[in-house]
Amino acid sequence: MPDQAAVVRDLAFSYRNQPVLDGIDLALARAETVALLGPNGAGKTSLMRLLAGRLVPSRGSVRVAGGDPAREAAVRRAIAWVPQEIALYPRLTVRENLEVFARLMGLNRAARGPAVARALGRAGLEEVASRLVGVLSGGYQRRANIAAALLAEPALVLLDEPTQGVDQAARAAIHGVLERLPEAGAAVLIATHDFAEAERLADRVVLLQGGSLRLDGRLSDLLAGLRAGPPEHEVALAEAAGPAASAALRQAGFHPASPLMWRAGHAMAGGRDGAALLAHLRRHGVPVREIRVREPGLDVLYRDVTAEEPPAGPARLPAGVPA
Structure with a gap:
């Protein structure tokens, strides 16, 4: 469908013959923010790596912007992957980092300058654009990490714990950046353990446990159901x-x-x-x-769902595989 940025069908992934994910069906709509919740070892990072084309499914299909990210470089360029780790050059300025990444993404010379300026503005980094990344706070570094991922105007933005390890002020600033991402029409998937973050940012919540999706629903509907009770x-x-x-x-x-x-x-x-x-x-x-x-908040729903007996399937992630 034209309003879907990514579609996953009957997705399974195994590592060294050990199941990690099995039977995942998921669609991510354009201009939608989805929070991906689940305990450690549930397979959240593996699912995001499959969506980014960095892993190949054992079964099923992944389609982003109509193509296969594991096999088509043009499709991978339509995906912004923002991992937990800061993937920047500390001895370059913020602007220089973005210029390097713009070249690596294949943007031509005429497009690079406007793309860098746009990314700096979207991430609120104009005032530190000329400072070395290595001397910036963790919050600014994370915002620069996000800005680098946005240079090519992606159809799908994947963020893994985007506010981990930052203070409250930096967290609020990062949230301000993330809240504006759907305005450009991208689908946004955020893996987080922070329920307040999910409630602030997400239109929809999916919960992964034991390699299977246990919950998929509109946040407003889920919270309304909870709050109808005591x-x-x-x-x-x-x-x-x-x-x-x-x-x-x-x-x-x-x-x-x-x-x-x-x-x-x-x-x-x-x-x-x-x-x-x-x-x-x-x-x-x-x-x-x-x-x-x-x-009651999202944490109550999470507790209730994860406390239930999970369905038969992958129960834990093998050693060495990211969750």
Whole structure:
């Protein structure tokens, strides 16, 4: 279909006779941002490498802009692959890096200057264009990494953990860049473990587990379904819970979201209101700092889906294969 930038049908991939992905069907529409979620080892990076033409499927097909990225160089040039690693020359300026990548992408001399200027503007890098990449912050380096991938006006943009390891200000700046990517008509696929990032950027969410797609839906529909039910309750702790405190929290229906945050996705256990629950937990030695009520988010849906028994198929990624 003309509005589809990429289509995957019955995709399977094995490494050294070990299954990694099996039976993947996925379509990515132009001007759409899709968040790719899944636990470590689910096969997210392998799926993105297959879409980028860097791996060849064991079975099934991958089509991007109507062609096979594993076999057609022209199709690969329509794909922007932004890995976690910074793939830039640290002793060149941002502008010089983009000029080098423009030549490597095959842009002719007349097209290079406008393409570099456009990429600098889209990534908000004009003010640091003349600075060496090696002296820039991690956030600026990641934005330059994205800018380099956008030089050829790709039909498909693949980003693997685009904000990993950056501070909140840099994260917000990168999000500002990513939010504008669909405006040029590209399909955007973002692999992330950051649920807030997915909720901010994505139109649609797909969840990969055990080499199979477990969930594919519009973000607005998924969140509306969650929020039609009861609110979620959070217990914020002053310090990490020890064994006895953890047991008390679990008995009250809570599960750990982080060392200092426990959550329950249902009404207060035992019919207690907030004050009664606070007193109950403190009597059992739980170092409660605060109890809060929140709307359920994507993290709740992720927890519920991944906690279910996965379908038969690839259960784990073999050693040496990127997740």
